[in-house]
Amino acid sequence: MLIRIDYQDSRPIYEQIAAGVERLILSGVIEPDEQLPSVRSLAMELSTNPNTVQKAFAQLERDGFIYTVKGRGNFVQKNISLIENKKQELIDAIKAILKEAEELGISKSEILKDLES
Amino acid sequence: MLIRIDYQDSRPIYEQIAAGVERLILSGVIEPDEQLPSVRSLAMELSTNPNTVQKAFAQLERDGFIYTVKGRGNFVQKNISLIENKKQELIDAIKAILKEAEELGISKSEILKDLES
Amino acid sequence: MLIRIDYQDSRPIYEQIAAGVERLILSGVIEPDEQLPSVRSLAMELSTNPNTVQKAFAQLERDGFIYTVKGRGNFVQKNISLIENKKQELIDAIKAILKEAEELGISKSEILKDLES
Amino acid sequence: MLIRIDYQDSRPIYEQIAAGVERLILSGVIEPDEQLPSVRSLAMELSTNPNTVQKAFAQLERDGFIYTVKGRGNFVQKNISLIENKKQELIDAIKAILKEAEELGISKSEILKDLES
DNA sequence: GTGGTCTAGACCACC
DNA sequence: GTGGTCTAGACCACG
Numbered sequence: 029m030l031i032r033i034d035y036q037d038s039r040p041i042y043e044q045i046a047a048g049v050e051r052l053i054l055s056g057v058i059e060p061d062e063q064l065p066s067v068r069s070l071a072m073e074l075s076t077n078p079n080t081v082q083k084a085f086a087q088l089e090r091d092g093f094i095y096t097v098k099g100r101g102n103f104v105q106k107n108i109s110l111i112e113n114k115k116q117e118l119i120d121a122i123k124a125i126l127k128e129a130e131e132l133g134i135s136k137s138e139i140l141k142d143l144e145s
Numbered sequence: 146m147l148i149r150i151d152y153q154d155s156r157p158i159y160e161q162i163a164a165g166v167e168r169l170i171l172s173g174v175i176e177p178d179e180q181l182p183s184v185r186s187l188a189m190e191l192s193t194n195p196n197t198v199q200k201a202f203a204q205l206e207r208d209g210f211i212y213t214v215k216g217r218g219n220f221v222q223k224n225i226s227l228i229e230n231k232k233q234e235l236i237d238a239i240k241a242i243l244k245e246a247e248e249l250g251i252s253k254s255e256i257l258k259d260l261e262s
Numbered sequence: 263m264l265i266r267i268d269y270q271d272s273r274p275i276y277e278q279i280a281a282g283v284e285r286l287i288l289s290g291v292i293e294p295d296e297q298l299p300s301v302r303s304l305a306m307e308l309s310t311n312p313n314t315v316q317k318a319f320a321q322l323e324r325d326g327f328i329y330t331v332k333g334r335g336n337f338v339q340k341n342i343s344l345i346e347n348k349k350q351e352l353i354d355a356i357k358a359i360l361k362e363a364e365e366l367g368i369s370k371s372e373i374l375k376d377l378e379s
Numbered sequence: 380m381l382i383r384i385d386y387q388d389s390r391p392i393y394e395q396i397a398a399g400v401e402r403l404i405l406s407g408v409i410e411p412d413e414q415l416p417s418v419r420s421l422a423m424e425l426s427t428n429p430n431t432v433q434k435a436f437a438q439l440e441r442d443g444f445i446y447t448v449k450g451r452g453n454f455v456q457k458n459i460s461l462i463e464n465k466k467q468e469l470i471d472a473i474k475a476i477l478k479e480a481e482e483l484g485i486s487k488s489e490i491l492k493d494l495e496s
Numbered sequence: 497g498t499g500g501t502c503t504a505g506a507c508c509a510c511c
Numbered sequence: 512g513t514g515g516t517c518t519a520g521a522c523c524a525c526g
Contacts, residue, residue, distance in 0.1 A: 040516055054249045067499065077518050082500075090441065097269045099498050099525035111249065118246050119259050122239055126260075129235050132171045132228065140257070142236050143243075152448045157510060194511055274525060288483045311526050345483065352480050353493050356473050360494075363469050366405045366462065374491070376470050377477075391501060418514065428503050433515075450510035450513050 045084035053104055054114055060106030162201035170221055171231050177223030279318035287338055288348050294340030396435035404455055411457030
């Protein structure tokens with residue numbers, strides 16, 4: 029699954045797992061309607077507790093990235109516009125940073141100029 | 146002091162206070178060697194616990210924004226390059242976002258283009 | 263058989279099948295003493311497990327909608343008042359909702375008024 | 380807190396708790412910005428596990444009924460329009476039932492007429 | 497086999 | 512004291 033857990037990271041493990049799966053979905057590594065590894069197997073693979081993986085999957089379902097079929101498994105939601113939403117989210121994050129910069133008297137263009145190095 | 150605490154914010158109170166003071170320093174509202182309000186008075190002003198303000202000041206000292214003189218109070222560090230450091234920090238934050246975008250197949254220029262709207 | 267299974271539905275598959283057959287019986291699409299499709303053929307048609315269809319039929323028999331003849335198959339119960347029972351069931355469901363509304367201080371008439379839009 | 384858990388109920392315990400708190404909020408028993416009992420104390424009172432109460436509170440926060448301040452407690456969200464949303468939800472539930480009835484050939488007015496008894 | 501729920505007990509950050 | 516996270520282990524419904 030190519031997800032790595034960093035125990036130094038301040039984020040809880042279940043969020044790191046959710047973020048990892050989200051990345052794999054948005055980048056197309058896992059395709060729509062494809063089945064995810066089971067809660068238990070992924071927990072084994074990541075050397076963590078099934079409950080923790082379960083919590084990650086629950087969050088992913090709540091956020092619309094996957095859907096769950098009880099007794100069958102978890103599957104990737106087929107929703108093409110997700111990547112667009114994510115893009116907008118990233119743009120908003122950058123805008124928030126630029127706003128913070130302007131509060132300190134640093135102009136937008138000044139930041140963007142230095143972005144190439 | 147013009148610091149606002151948002152109890153709905155996920156960040157702990159002491160970080161919000163530290164961030165607020167940092168902003169006031171970097172934007173020049175509080176000048177180098179100027180004295181900060183006392184822990185107790187700021188705690189009163191923000192209706193919070195002195196321990197919490199103390200923790201914020203400790204973090205600010207650790208990060209080099211202020212220095213403490215026992216029995217006298219806390220003062221702003223005179224370090225002109227601080228604003229440059231902060232600018233670099235913000236640029237790094239944006240770069241991290243752009244890197245995340247590229248992992249999802251969104252090009253840097255595509256993001257920057259949409260940054261004007 | 264015109265039964266559709268929604269894997270995103272929170273209800274288990276066997277309940278969705280039972281509800282579908284019940285609807286077909288109550289609406290008269292399948293008539294009294296008419297034979298239902300076999301467990302295996304219906305399982306094929308719905309791309310599901312025969313055990314699941316079997317469970318649905320067991321529930322339908324328990325609820326008095328069908329009867330089973332071993333070695334022959336499953337048949338629709340001839341019971342004309344079924345539709346009346348169902349109607350009462352629906353009315354009770356609405357009453358339960360109205361009761362919940364009153365607990366929140368919303369009057370019965372207030373709800374019924376908005377039911378036309 | 381006047382919440383009762385029914386172990387016969389098919390709903391999980393954490394949902395029953397969440398539903399109970401939601402009812403107390405919507406009916407005005409607990410007022411905006413008022414503090415809820417702590418996770419631990421409510422767990423004791425209901426003779427259940429703190430984790431279970433925690434899960435209920437997490438769902439309530441996700442649904443916008445309460446907000447959490449780490450190290451302080453959980454508080455009722457001040458959102459006046461919540462009752463309106465709930466009302467709409469109940470109306471939709473009734474409409475779904477009426478739609479089901481029409482599929483069986485029972486008219487809307489026929490149901491509403493019997494609603495008075 | 498699968499996911500979902502629950503318990504008991506622990507540790508942490510925060511106030 | 513508070514909430515948040517995690518582990519270990521158990522039981523259940525479902526397919």
